[in-house]
Amino acid sequence: MKINGNEIRPGSVVEHNGGLWAAVKCNTVKPGKGGAFNQVELKNLIDGTKLNERFRSSETVELVSLELKDFQFLYEEGDALVFMDNESYEQLELQKDFVGDRATFLQDGMMVTVKLYDERPIGISLPDQVVLTIAEADPVVRGQTAASSYKPAIMENGVRVMVPPFVEAGERILVDTNEIAYLRRAD
Known part of the structure; x- marks a missing residue:
């Protein structure tokens, strides 16, 4: 048009x-x-x-109008990520660098939206928020005020994020995948 x-x-x-x-x-x-x-x-x-x-x-x-199609993340195979179309059950392989840094947030069964132009993928959107478990968290330093004291923590996918002092290893948190930032504890 x-x-x-x-x-x-x-x-x-x-x-x-x-x-x-x-x-x-x-x-x-x-x-x-x-x-x-x-x-x-x-x-x-x-x-x-x-x-x-x-x-x-x-x-x-x-x-140009792009076709938006929902796919389910299945597994990782080398440098490729395999997705499945839930309607036709066809599989789609995308390279990790096509997805970018956010590929670390992919979880088994996660639904993503792939932007297609003439049946060719040109973009991918992950959910805005994911729930992850904290693998490592630094101990709280005594005497720090709670107002602005965030501490570094490493999530189960290996990504580092700043969390409030009350968050400890083993806890599940909600993370913003766009900003790679802590939002709150998961329910």
Whole structure:
């Protein structure tokens, strides 16, 4: 679907210069002289490069719609992660570097959303929060005030996170997978 350059919004996926780009930031500029334009920061969905581009209202770009499909994480095999489509039971293998740092948060049976373009995966979304067990936690230092005293802890997946002083090894906590931050104790 074709749209005018001034209709691009953050989150829009467009086809530009032969590639797929997601709009990260948009800023409408109305200079004193000349016509208004949309200053857009684009991020390439395939290789992650960024580009700043000006789109005038007279220009048109192709708006791309991505298919979002739910997959279940099955297992890890070497550098590959294996997912299963719950509807067709087809398996999909993705490389660890495609998922990135957040691959450490994958748990058996976890549901993820894969973004597909022409049946080809171009992105993956994990749940925003996961429950993990603390493997190691530093002891509390006496005399520290509770207001700002967080201590380092290592979770079962090997990731380090800062936790409040009352959290000890063996406890289950809720972790934000986007910020890699402690949220609260798990129920």
